[in-house]
Amino acid sequence: MLNDKEKQELRLRLRKISGQINGIDKMIDEGRYCVDVLQQLTAARAAMNQVSLIILESHTKSCVVNAIKEDRADDAIGELIEVVRKFSK
Amino acid sequence: MLNDKEKQELRLRLRKISGQINGIDKMIDEGRYCVDVLQQLTAARAAMNQVSLIILESHTKSCVVNAIKEDRADDAIGELIEVVRKFSK
Amino acid sequence: MLNDKEKQELRLRLRKISGQINGIDKMIDEGRYCVDVLQQLTAARAAMNQVSLIILESHTKSCVVNAIKEDRADDAIGELIEVVRKFSK
Amino acid sequence: MLNDKEKQELRLRLRKISGQINGIDKMIDEGRYCVDVLQQLTAARAAMNQVSLIILESHTKSCVVNAIKEDRADDAIGELIEVVRKFSK
Numbered sequence: 127m128l129n130d131k132e133k134q135e136l137r138l139r140l141r142k143i144s145g146q147i148n149g150i151d152k153m154i155d156e157g158r159y160c161v162d163v164l165q166q167l168t169a170a171r172a173a174m175n176q177v178s179l180i181i182l183e184s185h186t187k188s189c190v191v192n193a194i195k196e197d198r199a200d201d202a203i204g205e206l207i208e209v210v211r212k213f214s215k
Numbered sequence: 216m217l218n219d220k221e222k223q224e225l226r227l228r229l230r231k232i233s234g235q236i237n238g239i240d241k242m243i244d245e246g247r248y249c250v251d252v253l254q255q256l257t258a259a260r261a262a263m264n265q266v267s268l269i270i271l272e273s274h275t276k277s278c279v280v281n282a283i284k285e286d287r288a289d290d291a292i293g294e295l296i297e298v299v300r301k302f303s304k
Numbered sequence: 305m306l307n308d309k310e311k312q313e314l315r316l317r318l319r320k321i322s323g324q325i326n327g328i329d330k331m332i333d334e335g336r337y338c339v340d341v342l343q344q345l346t347a348a349r350a351a352m353n354q355v356s357l358i359i360l361e362s363h364t365k366s367c368v369v370n371a372i373k374e375d376r377a378d379d380a381i382g383e384l385i386e387v388v389r390k391f392s393k
Numbered sequence: 394m395l396n397d398k399e400k401q402e403l404r405l406r407l408r409k410i411s412g413q414i415n416g417i418d419k420m421i422d423e424g425r426y427c428v429d430v431l432q433q434l435t436a437a438r439a440a441m442n443q444v445s446l447i448i449l450e451s452h453t454k455s456c457v458v459n460a461i462k463e464d465r466a467d468d469a470i471g472e473l474i475e476v477v478r479k480f481s482k
Binding site (some may be wrong): 127128133136137139141143144147148150151154155157161163164165167168170172174175177178181182184185189196205209212213215 | 222
């Protein structure tokens with residue numbers, strides 16, 4: 127579970143990403159050079175990956191650690207690896 | 216250069232992504248399960264990759280083809296590969 | 305730590321990947337069509353990612369679980385996330 | 394089509410990757426620390442991506458440019474984008 131400080135940081139990051147997406151929308155509307163648009167998309171994606179990694183770390187530190195302490199390690203780790211598999215594609 | 220139909224399609228996709236980002240923000244605010252949030256992030260990223268590939272294809276079909284016809288192939292292709300390199304990370 | 309069965313399976317996979325790499329080397333030597341070579345490279349990379357995920361899962365199930373039981377969770381998870389960060393690039 | 398110099402460079406890179414794969418096989422056999430093995434896998438994958446990008450650039454500069462000059466641009470670029478799509482996963 128995310129704590130309040132993590133939530134606040136993540137929501138701030140998401141609002142920045144939302145701003146980046148709107149900026150890309152405007153670039154397309156204005157007919158800006160494709161390579162510049164692609165660079166902004168790559169930057170927004172990197173920001174999203176960062177959000178995913180923060181959540182992944184927090185999830186591992188709380189939910190997975192609890193599962194291990196309660197002897198539900200295999201399910202929790204199986205689920206974690208499945209998330210990493212999809213994330214790494 | 217993107218034509219009007221491409222612009223319209225891409226802007227529609229970006230608005231959907233913007234909606235996905237807002238949905239993720241809400242999920243975090245509501246304390247939803249981390250693994251569900253991560254799946255939504257992965258889905259939003261896949262949607263962004265699709266936008267990048269559409270722009271990349273359009274860029275190659277217009278700007279790169281023109282550059283080749285005007286004997287500026289090497290610069291245009293070098294720039295294209297640089298974009299693919301960053302995109303594929 | 306990997307057990308003997310995991311080691312055996314991983315080494316078999318690595319030998320197959322080694323064979324794929326040699327096959328790609330031969331394709332290049334024979335002047336085969338670039339797109340076919342690129343597809344083989346993508347296949348070999350997918351096989352390597354699979355090896356990484358198997359090791360990551362085993363590592364989490366053994367080393368990370370032990371670290372958590374011995375109250376060294378934070379270091380072990382920090383290291384794990386760092387590996388995922390690099391792997392997901 | 395790759396020229397002789399490109400072939401030579403790529404084959405040298407592939408032989409190095411083959412050596413990296415064999416090194417990883419040996420690390421697993423010797424029971425080396427999983428995180429170190431994962432780092433070597435990530436390094437080998439980066440080397441393979443570099444090979445893919447070199448081939449992609451050469452392919453674009455030769456096959457795609459020829460296709461464009463012969464008015465077969467759309468097929469060649471469609472194929473190129475398909476390769477990039479798979480490569481970027």
